[in-house]
Amino acid sequence: MHNWNWLKGALLLGAVFFIAAFLVKPIGVSTQFSVAAGIVHSTLDQDVIQVDETRDSGYRSTNAYYDKSDGKLAKSIKNPMNYDFIFVLAIPLGALAGYLTDKIKKQKAGVSSAKTEDNSLKISEQELKMPEMNVRGVRTPFIKKYLPAYIGGFLLLFGARMADGCTSGHMFSGMMQGSVSGYIFAASVFLAGIPVARYLGKYFMEGMID
Amino acid sequence: MTILSAIILGGLFGFALYKSGASDPKKLMATLRLEDLTLMKTILFGIGFASILLSVSSLVGLFDISHLSIKTTNLGVIIGGLIFGIGFGAAGTCPGTCVAAAGSDGIKKAISAVIGGLLGAFVFSLSYGWFKDLGLFDSLNAGKLTLFNISDAFPSVINLGFGGLLIMGLLLTAAAYVLPGSLAKAQPVKQTRNMN
Numbered sequence: 001m002h003n004w005n006w007l008k009g010a011l012l013l014g015a016v017f018f019i020a021a022f023l024v025k026p027i028g029v030s031t032q033f034s035v036a037a038g039i040v041h042s043t044l045d046q047d048v049i050q051v052d053e054t055r056d057s058g059y060r061s062t063n064a065y066y067d068k069s070d071g072k073l074a075k076s077i078k079n080p081m082n083y084d085f086i087f088v089l090a091i092p093l094g095a096l097a098g099y100l101t102d103k104i105k106k107q108k109a110g111v112s113s114a115k116t117e118d119n120s121l122k123i124s125e126q127e128l129k130m131p132e133m134n135v136r137g138v139r140t141p142f143i144k145k146y147l148p149a150y151i152g153g154f155l156l157l158f159g160a161r162m163a164d165g166c167t168s169g170h171m172f173s174g175m176m177q178g179s180v181s182g183y184i185f186a187a188s189v190f191l192a193g194i195p196v197a198r199y200l201g202k203y204f205m206e207g208m209i210d
Numbered sequence: 211m212t213i214l215s216a217i218i219l220g221g222l223f224g225f226a227l228y229k230s231g232a233s234d235p236k237k238l239m240a241t242l243r244l245e246d247l248t249l250m251k252t253i254l255f256g257i258g259f260a261s262i263l264l265s266v267s268s269l270v271g272l273f274d275i276s277h278l279s280i281k282t283t284n285l286g287v288i289i290g291g292l293i294f295g296i297g298f299g300a301a302g303t304c305p306g307t308c309v310a311a312a313g314s315d316g317i318k319k320a321i322s323a324v325i326g327g328l329l330g331a332f333v334f335s336l337s338y339g340w341f342k343d344l345g346l347f348d349s350l351n352a353g354k355l356t357l358f359n360i361s362d363a364f365p366s367v368i369n370l371g372f373g374g375l376l377i378m379g380l381l382l383t384a385a386a387y388v389l390p391g392s393l394a395k396a397q398p399v400k401q402t403r404n405m406n
Contacts, residue, residue, distance in 0.1 A: 008229075014257065022263075024219065034334070034335055040328075065339070084216075086216035086217060091220050091224035091227070092314075093221050094220065094224025094226075094310070149235075149308075149323040150322045153297065153303070153330065154333075156297035157326075158333060159289075159290045159291065160305055162346070163289075172260070173279070175257045176257055177264065179356055179357075181280070181355070184283060185291045188288050188294070188295060189292075190295065192292040192294075192299065194244065197243045
């Protein structure tokens with residue numbers, strides 16, 4: 001049995017990464033987490049980023065990271081209406097479009113199958129109500145459900161900023177261009193990710209049934 | 211114009227992440243557990259395909275090589291990658307896919323990951339100076355190193371130019387094609403029976 005869906009997804013993803021690099025620049029996501037957190041930071045602490053006309057970026061910061069590369073990040077934090085930030089904000093909109101088209105497709109398929117097999121629809125409706133429950137039929141506690149994602153997210157972005165890129169910027173865009181750092185990043189990620197997912201994943205998966 | 215292209219390309223990227231299944235934590239987790247490698251095939255083939263498009267368009271002179279952007283190789287990439295991998299294995303998501311998932315299904319979990327990510331990025335911003343003083347970004351620093359000499363702006367390992375990148379792309383797509391669908395038997399989620 002051949003399923004070519006993996007190839008369709010690959011062609012779509014590969015084409016998007018290429019088109020973005022062709023028209024503007026290679027795709028990257030994780031820097032924008034620093035920008036978003038920096039917007040909050042510089043709002044609460046007005047002194048952390050200041051205007052500095054002597055610099056090309058026009059800004060300097062008491063924070064070494066915002067100040068890095070001649071205040072590049074400080075500038076993005078003070079002027080978030082730029083390509084990179086809007087690009088990341090648009091990602092969920094595109095995913096939503098994909099999700100809704102799938103849902104409409106499924107609904108249409110559901111309506112046609114309901115005419116022939118009424119029972120199958122009832123079962124799937126019951127399954128739809130299941131997500132709040134785990135296998136024991138008990139509600140998954142709030143902490144157990146969301147804490148792994150929260151801690152995971154923390155480690156992902158802490159690591160990505162340390163490596164100066166994530167799966168998009170380092171692995172996909174980097175490897176696409178034959179960047180050595182992209183290959184090294186990918187190897188490091190899977191070296192740690194595979195054992196964690198294999199040996200600890202089952203504890204997280206229990207809370208993941210939804 | 212810049213903002214419009216950001217919305218269109220960002221939207222397209224989110225659409226592609228959703229459609230390829232990359233934004234689904236269950237699929238990413240099954241991939242990392244080596245139980246279902248279809249997503250691995252997708253990513254590997256996608257990278258190779260993008261390499262092929264990039265090299266062919268450059269070889270025929272259509273690609274503006276000033277768009278190339280290579281990241282520095284240093285110890286931070288390795289340590290950061292390992293920390294990233296732990297988060298990847300724990301949450302089954304990554305920075306791009308959790309943003310995508312925040313617009314589709316599994317939204318609450320995705321938002322938890324995004325909030326954790328914002329805090330993680332913030333803590334890194336605060337600790338950057340300390341890591342820098344430790345020499346994390348100077349150790350093993352090889353500069354913006356590329357496998358092939360695709361631009362004079364970057365040092366490279368092999369003198370094959372875009373032809374080399376094309377071969378690499380073909381190798382990656384071939385590897386993705388022959389990669390089996392699974393390397394490990396899927397373990398059902400632990401089903402604890404209620405003894406009462």
